[in-house]
Amino acid sequence: MFRVSIAVLCGGVGAARFLDGLVRVVDPAEVTAIVNVADDAVFHGLHVSPDVDTILYTLAGMVDEGTGWGIRDDTHEVQAALARLGRETWFQLGDTDIATHLHRTALLREGLPLSAVTARLAEAFGVRVRVLPASDEREETHVRTDDGWLAFQDYFVRRRQRDAVREIRFDGPLTPGPGVREAVAGARVVIVAPSNPLVSIGPILAITGLRGALAATRAPVVAVSPIVGGEAIKGPAAAMLASLGHDVSPAGVARLYADFLDVMVIDERDAALAGAVAATGARPVAAPTIMRDAAAKERLARAVLDAATAHA
Ligand code: FO1
Numbered sequence: 001m002f003r004v005s006i007a008v009l010c011g012g013v014g015a016a017r018f019l020d021g022l023v024r025v026v027d028p029a030e031v032t033a034i035v036n037v038a039d040d041a042v043f044h045g046l047h048v049s050p051d052v053d054t055i056l057y058t059l060a061g062m063v064d065e066g067t068g069w070g071i072r073d074d075t076h077e078v079q080a081a082l083a084r085l086g087r088e089t090w091f092q093l094g095d096t097d098i099a100t101h102l103h104r105t106a107l108l109r110e111g112l113p114l115s116a117v118t119a120r121l122a123e124a125f126g127v128r129v130r131v132l133p134a135s136d137e138r139e140e141t142h143v144r145t146d147d148g149w150l151a152f153q154d155y156f157v158r159r160r161q162r163d164a165v166r167e168i169r170f171d172g173p174l175t176p177g178p179g180v181r182e183a184v185a186g187a188r189v190v191i192v193a194p195s196n197p198l199v200s201i202g203p204i205l206a207i208t209g210l211r212g213a214l215a216a217t218r219a220p221v222v223a224v225s226p227i228v229g230g231e232a233i234k235g236p237a238a239a240m241l242a243s244l245g246h247d248v249s250p251a252g253v254a255r256l257y258a259d260f261l262d263v264m265v266i267d268e269r270d271a272a273l274a275g276a277v278a279a280t281g282a283r284p285v286a287a288p289t290i291m292r293d294a295a296a297k298e299r300l301a302r303a304v305l306d307a308a309t310a311h312a
């Protein structure tokens with residue numbers, strides 16, 4: 001078992017699966033997950049933090065493995081009742097999931113910052129990884145489509161990611177959450193999870209001082225490519241990269257991280273792209289990256305840590 005402090009920049013489902021593998025080979029107490037909060041939204045008056053919850057539910061063994069988000073075997077009675085009252089219910093919230101949002105919203109109203117609320121939720125769920133919202137302030141992703149600017153969940157869930165994205169902007173004061181900058185600066189290894197580089201990792205990198213902290217650290221910074229065989233493992237990353245003029249490849253992702261990245265872990269089937277990745281300045285390492293089951297997750301975590309150790 002590795003005992004070094006590790007900081008992981010995280011979006012939602014891909015990052016959660018990666019962390020699930022990482023904690024099988026590393027003491028979870030050594031891991032700090034720095035999580036995107038720019039997808040957060042208010043539904044029915046409740047503050048929902050999708051990426052934070054996806055990570056908490058996954059690490060607690062409660063996640064719905066089919067969708068990758070939400071709680072396994074959750075019921076939807078509240079949602080059905082809300083629909084009967086005439087409310088819009090395109091964003092699906094399960095009954096047990098709603099308890100999380102009620103609790104979070106109540107604590108926020110009592111004046112606790114999101115970081116403290118998240119720590120309480122992690123403790124309640126028995127999650128030992130330190131889960132840090134990237135910021136305690138409200139950061140909001142908006143995407144410009146041919147129909148104008150849309151709030152992130154409008155684009156992602158209500159319109160099912162079918163619009164071409166022409167521009168992305170992150171609104172907010174963008175101050176890092178407590179412990180975030182220190183987690184990056186103090187880590188012996190920094191990992192960028194296989195998450196959407198534009199709308200999951202992008203909002204974290206937009207926070208004041210974080211890109212600089214990543215560039216300044218002497219620890220190896222290792223990313224896992226979320227693009228395999230020219231496609232995104234999950235979600236709209238491929239279409240988004242293409243519509244914004246980036247290469248839909250691990251090299252295209254490495255270029256977005258070029259100012260701080262040391263190693264890019266690419267899938268074995270993309271081994272031929274190693275030269276293109278190396279041209280961005282990152283050292284390519286090919287490994288099986290598809291996390292089909294627990295063994296595959298663990299194998300990927302080991303490959304990433306081996307790549308980091310070889311680089312250090
Ligand atoms: N994703 C969907 O595609 N449809 C949903 O209705 C939906 C509801 C939802 C509720 C709680 C939660 O924590 C996540 C939820 N997600 C849903 C996932 C979420 O929108 C995305 O995974 C992230 O925002 C992108 O990382």
